[in-house]
Amino acid sequence: MKKIVAFGASSSINSINKTLARYTLSQVNNSIHVILDLNDFEMPIYSVDREKKEGIPKLAYKFKKILKTADGIIISFAEHNGAYTAAFKNIFDWISRIEKIVWFNKPMFLLATSNGDRGAKQVLEIAHSRISRGNPYQIPTFSLPNFEKNFTEEEGILNKDIKNEFEKALSLFISNVN
Numbered sequence: 001m002k003k004i005v006a007f008g009a010s011s012s013i014n015s016i017n018k019t020l021a022r023y024t025l026s027q028v029n030n031s032i033h034v035i036l037d038l039n040d041f042e043m044p045i046y047s048v049d050r051e052k053k054e055g056i057p058k059l060a061y062k063f064k065k066i067l068k069t070a071d072g073i074i075i076s077f078a079e080h081n082g083a084y085t086a087a088f089k090n091i092f093d094w095i096s097r098i099e100k101i102v103w104f105n106k107p108m109f110l111l112a113t114s115n116g117d118r119g120a121k122q123v124l125e126i127a128h129s130r131i132s133r134g135n136p137y138q139i140p141t142f143s144l145p146n147f148e149k150n151f152t153e154e155e156g157i158l159n160k161d162i163k164n165e166f167e168k169a170l171s172l173f174i175s176n177v178n
């Protein structure tokens, strides 16, 4: 069975992106599901001086090892001031220091949501542009606007057109994984 790792790129306990990542993972059938919480990987703020003095934290290696064993990775990005949350960026910076390859060229599905009309599209573009570089797979993206209006735990994505868009992106991810 394929192993799929998913997380919301947010440290918020009630993160809507964690919810979207969990939902997306639940839609991938016949696979082993691993959901990560970024709070379990909190590390000192990256600095070149700290790296020189103290080395790379063990948690960065642990995070990277989990990615390495995955057959597919799902990330839903929260947008803070038009960019990654500090929680995600710090992990990204640390794991990028271990070796050149960060996401192991795995099949990935990148999502984002917010309660605004733009659905955190800006951070999704930033993430896609960075993460798709050199990855042999076409990496699907999906942004869910107005999360509170468009999503419930019971029914998932409510709007039919948006749901279709999600399904299309999801099926590309699944075919990349298989």
Ligand SMILES: Cc1cc2nc3c(=O)[nH]c(=O)nc-3n(C[C@H](O)[C@H](O)[C@H](O)COP(=O)(O)O)c2cc1C
Pocket: 008, 010, 011, 012, 014, 015, 016, 017, 018, 077, 078, 079, 080, 081, 082, 083, 113, 114, 115, 116, 118, 119, 120
């Ligand atoms: C510091 C901060 C900056 C934010 N900046 C943005 C932003 O640039 N764009 C946006 O759509 N929402 C922004 N928001 C609102 C977030 O989209 C909202 O908090 C959302 O719930 C974050 O996702 P999460 O629940 O998964 O953490 C910001 C929120 C915070 C706390």
